[in-house]
Amino acid sequence: MNVLLDNFALFRHGFIGTVVLTAVSAVLSLVLGTLVAACRVSPVPPLRIFGTVWVTLLRNTPLTLLFMIAVFVAPQILFPGISYFTLAVSALGCYTSAFVCEALRSGVNSVPLGQAEAARSLGMTFSQTLRLIVLPQATRTVIPPIGSLMIALTKNSAIAGSFNVAELFAQQKRLSEIGYNILEIFVWIALAYLVITFAISALFRLLEHRLAVAR
Amino acid sequence: MSDSPVSPAPARSERTVPPSGDPLVVLDRVNKHFGALHVLQDIDLTVARGEVVVVIGPSGSGKSTLCRTINRLETIDSGSITIDGRPLPAEGRELARLRADVGMVFQSFNLFAHKTVLENVTLGQTKVRKITREKAEQTARTLLDRVGVGGQADKYPAQLSGGQQQRVAIARALAMDPKLMLFDEPTSALDPEMINEVLEVMRQLARDGMTMVVVTHEMGFARSAANRVVFMADGRIVEEAAPDQFFSNPRSDRAKDFLSKILHH
Numbered sequence A: 001m002n003v004l005l006d007n008f009a010l011f012r013h014g015f016i017g018t019v020v021l022t023a024v025s026a027v028l029s030l031v032l033g034t035l036v037a038a039c040r041v042s043p044v045p046p047l048r049i050f051g052t053v054w055v056t057l058l059r060n061t062p063l064t065l066l067f068m069i070a071v072f073v074a075p076q077i078l079f080p081g082i083s084y085f086t087l088a089v090s091a092l093g094c095y096t097s098a099f100v101c102e103a104l105r106s107g108v109n110s111v112p113l114g115q116a117e118a119a120r121s122l123g124m125t126f127s128q129t130l131r132l133i134v135l136p137q138a139t140r141t142v143i144p145p146i147g148s149l150m151i152a153l154t155k156n157s158a159i160a161g162s163f164n165v166a167e168l169f170a171q172q173k174r175l176s177e178i179g180y181n182i183l184e185i186f187v188w189i190a191l192a193y194l195v196i197t198f199a200i201s202a203l204f205r206l207l208e209h210r211l212a213v214a215r
Numbered sequence B: 001m002s003d004s005p006v007s008p009a010p011a012r013s014e015r016t017v018p019p020s021g022d023p024l025v026v027l028d029r030v031n032k033h034f035g036a037l038h039v040l041q042d043i044d045l046t047v048a049r050g051e052v053v054v055v056i057g058p059s060g061s062g063k064s065t066l067c068r069t070i071n072r073l074e075t076i077d078s079g080s081i082t083i084d085g086r087p088l089p090a091e092g093r094e095l096a097r098l099r100a101d102v103g104m105v106f107q108s109f110n111l112f113a114h115k116t117v118l119e120n121v122t123l124g125q126t127k128v129r130k131i132t133r134e135k136a137e138q139t140a141r142t143l144l145d146r147v148g149v150g151g152q153a154d155k156y157p158a159q160l161s162g163g164q165q166q167r168v169a170i171a172r173a174l175a176m177d178p179k180l181m182l183f184d185e186p187t188s189a190l191d192p193e194m195i196n197e198v199l200e201v202m203r204q205l206a207r208d209g210m211t212m213v214v215v216t217h218e219m220g221f222a223r224s225a226a227n228r229v230v231f232m233a234d235g236r237i238v239e240e241a242a243p244d245q246f247f248s249n250p251r252s253d254r255a256k257d258f259l260s261k262i263l264h265h
């Protein structure tokens, strides 16, 4: 008997779960990461402090602990009745946003200061300067590190399986309970993750290439 | 000829529009420190509408800093700066609005590297002045033609020579229809054969009556286009005079020393 073919529906369910969980968390982490990076480089001290605290807290907390807070603490005090999927997305998205923020910030610092000064001299506001001049030029340098972060996010999403989210890694437990050879299960699951991470690598290599010729 | 007390027009000036004597920029006892370094010391300077002021002085004397305080790229510690009667506001929308009225040209051009030449010149118009795209492009093309780079509109800055880039930078600043233009060593990063094409654009601008503050080492430009030369050393304005008078008969020893160094090499 073959684990994959016999349980294809289960694998597919897990695979789609991982893809959706990763995709939604990735979008959240990119949006949050950009906002927090804007805070960190802004001239307004309270925003800068907020950005620093956000990054410091999330980057230095183990992801499993964040999941536990999201799953066991948050619903009780903040959002009763919220789905496990939403909680998992919040934990993964917030955690990854701290790293996205730092990648973006190093990208912002790689853009020559004169670019922002020229924009400000024309009368652009801080947010116009960031949006129209600095971030578009930072993007090219941050594409490779952000690609790595998205791959890490894919693999980190496995933790969600332990918290009642139907994703790839969680299927491993069910299959081994049924009695399949654990090594064989792992090989198939690892291959499924590889499909996702290779797709992400390819996407980011394409983006990098596109942005390089646009100059 | 103007008989304004702040800006006696020099005999050799090519300028057709005499400065009015109506002050556009007024710096009053401006002081600034970089840490322990007192980089601007009690600077008093008035620039009249239509006047061209050339700032010269040894490296490190505070010329760039002076230029940058006028559009508040650098903040000051004490004193006041007014432009067209209004004190420089604190960072924010109002300051942004005021900066739009003050064109700045940098030594290193600072064209937006990810935008075409045309986009460089339209961006401020559309995003800051909220002018329609068609009208902004029309203005941009006229200005690019005027500075002699009309044929390069669709290229990226990196594809242009330094002299062309600097002329685009001038067009970008002019597109905002500024009251005042600041130039911080606009030709210092250029190969010698490109210096003149940029200076010629600046001379034309001066002839058209633009108010200009120009930091430069180009003495030929100072002689032909300036109404007044301001000589700075160690964070102070040491001497101010009409170009002819300054170059033929400098009063201070610092200026004599400086001129003897730059004119004999």
Ligand SMILES: Nc1ncnc2c1ncn2[C@@H]1O[C@H](COP(=O)(O)OP(=O)(O)O)[C@@H](O)[C@H]1O
Binding pocket: B034, B037, B039, B057, B058, B059, B060, B061, B062, B063, B064, B065, B066
């Ligand atoms: N951002 C800065 N921080 C600290 N020191 C600075 C800064 N900018 C300029 N300085 C110093 O201030 C002095 C004047 O600089 P600057 O205005 O650039 O002189 P200039 O343009 O006349 O050569 C120099 O000694 C320079 O090192």
Ligand SMILES: [Mg+2]
Binding pocket: B063, B064, B065, B185
């Ligand atoms: Mg300088």
